[in-house]
Amino acid sequence: MDTIRRWWRQPDHYEWLSVYLESQQLRWPLQLIMATTVTAVGFVPLLLLWSPAVPDGWATYVIAVSATLLRWSMTVAWLIRWPSRRVSRIFALLSALCVSAANLTILDPQHGLLACAIFSAIGGLVAFTQNSPFLALVLAIGTATAVICGVRVAMMGDTALALSELLLILASILTVPMMGQVLVQLLGADAVNSDVDVLTGLHNRRGFYRAVAHRAGRIVRGRGMLGLVMVDLDCFKQVNDSLGHAAGDEVLKAVATVLRKAAGGDAVVARLGGEEFCIAATTSERHIRHLADRVCAEIGGLPDGVTASVGTAAIARLPSSQEALDDLLGTADRAMYAAKRAGGNRVCHASDVLQR
Numbered sequence: 001m002d003t004i005r006r007w008w009r010q011p012d013h014y015e016w017l018s019v020y021l022e023s024q025q026l027r028w029p030l031q032l033i034m035a036t037t038v039t040a041v042g043f044v045p046l047l048l049l050w051s052p053a054v055p056d057g058w059a060t061y062v063i064a065v066s067a068t069l070l071r072w073s074m075t076v077a078w079l080i081r082w083p084s085r086r087v088s089r090i091f092a093l094l095s096a097l098c099v100s101a102a103n104l105t106i107l108d109p110q111h112g113l114l115a116c117a118i119f120s121a122i123g124g125l126v127a128f129t130q131n132s133p134f135l136a137l138v139l140a141i142g143t144a145t146a147v148i149c150g151v152r153v154a155m156m157g158d159t160a161l162a163l164s165e166l167l168l169i170l171a172s173i174l175t176v177p178m179m180g181q182v183l184v185q186l187l188g189a190d191a192v193n194s195d196v197d198v199l200t201g202l203h204n205r206r207g208f209y210r211a212v213a214h215r216a217g218r219i220v221r222g223r224g225m226l227g228l229v230m231v232d233l234d235c236f237k238q239v240n241d242s243l244g245h246a247a248g249d250e251v252l253k254a255v256a257t258v259l260r261k262a263a264g265g266d267a268v269v270a271r272l273g274g275e276e277f278c279i280a281a282t283t284s285e286r287h288i289r290h291l292a293d294r295v296c297a298e299i300g301g302l303p304d305g306v307t308a309s310v311g312t313a314a315i316a317r318l319p320s321s322q323e324a325l326d327d328l329l330g331t332a333d334r335a336m337y338a339a340k341r342a343g344g345n346r347v348c349h350a351s352d353v354l355q356r
Contacts, residue, residue: 012131013184014085015201015260020194022211027082035078042071045102053108060106067098081265089134092126096138100145109152113162116146116169120176127180135177142173197271199249200256208270209322212280226280227288227314230332231259231295233275234307234344243304251306258298262291278329285314285351292347300345307345311336314351 021027045064048054074091077083083091099119103112119142126135150166195207203211212226233255240248252275259269259277267281279295281288292310299308313332331350339348 008132008136012085012129012134014088014129017129017184018082019201019203019207020196022082022214024195025210025214031078031082035075038071038078039075042068042075048102048106053111054106063098063101063106067102070094070098084265085129088125088129092122092130092134092138095122096141100141103145103149109149109156110165113146113149113153113165113169116142116149117172119145120172123173123177124180127177128184135181139173139177143170146170146173200253200271202256202260202277203268203270205270205272208268208272208278208280209325211268211270212325213322225285225314225316226282226328227285227291227312228328228332229279229281229288229292229295230311230313230329230336231255231277231279231299231308232310232336232340233299234309234340236275236306239304239306247304251302251304254302255299255306255308258302259295262294262298278332288312288314289347289349292349296345296347309336309340309344310347311339312347312349 018027021030045067049061049064054060070091074083077087077091096119099115099122103115106112107115119138123135123138123142126138146166146169150162150169153162153165156162195203195210197204197207233251236248236251239251252271255275255277256269256271259279263269263279263281267279270278270280272278279291281291289312292312296308296310299306311332312335313328315328335348335350339346342348
């Protein structure tokens with residue numbers, strides 16, 4: 001029971017897995033693979049409309065067209081950017097429901113039972129990215145659909161065939177996601193020693209350098225300047241001293257969540273060390289200033305009275321080396337310390353400081 005309880009309560013792996021894949025420059029290849037796969041699968045419901053084995057009727061057309069539109073909308077989402085946790089979860093749940101509806105209403109029982117094998121792919125994706133309760137929900141939909149189809153096949157007179165096919169389908173539905181979770185745990189051990197901060201799931205300093213070097217190339221394609229938002233928590237030592245290190249860790253994780261949410265999926269968010277964080281984004285200076293103000297305000301709204309000193313810096317040319325990025329970091333760092341010397345819980349911009 002303790003093992004099951006730990007499995008049920010373990011957090012999802014979405015954030016650190018996303019960061020880990022980005023640090024290894026694997027996110028864009030995976031986005032292309034997923035977009036291609038989803039596009040191909042989207043043709044399946046439409047092709048079924050021309051099959052004589054599929055019954056005519058408005059319900060058939062609604063389910064087929066809805067399933068196709070869902071998959072092709074996700075194609076667009078995968079090509080635009082790496083989806084958020086929420087988008088990924090909605091896609092997985094709607095995919096499971098569409099497959100279940102198609103198998104139970106459009107296909108005959110035997111074809112519907114065989115088509116339940118697709119739940120292994122959906123469950124595998126969920127196992128990699130979502131928490132155990134959500135995985136259990138998707139697996140429950142797949143298992144229930146397969147059992148209903150299996151019972152219908154048995155009622156047609158071939159119980160032995162129905163049972164054998166059902167066992168094979170259930171084995172694939174349950175085994176692939178479980179193996180996926182094991183693989184994620186192994187990847188987690190590797191991520192600890194690579195580019196991911198274990199506590200927050202953000203980039204660590206090494207991952208930050210690699211990710212920014214990869215993202216900064218977008219400046220060449222005319223997408224703005226590279227801006228940094230440097231964040232340092234005010235009087236964080238007092239939190240550890242008064243509430244304990246466990247409470248301090250929770251504060252750091254809460255700050256990481258604020259930064260990740262404020263920055264959006266197209267920025268690089270890192271914990272550079274201790275209570276120091278940084279956001280790097282390829283955007284306009286105006287957006288960097290707005291982002292810094294938002295970060296400062298939202299951190300100030302967290303419990304335990306934590307606040308932050310925030311500094312910004314931006315550069316309109318591509319950093320040619322790590323030394324050039326270090327210079328930009330140093331500029332943002334000096335702006336952040338200017339905010340701290342002014343009393344903290346405020347934002348200073350390097351361009352304003354240099355003009356004084």
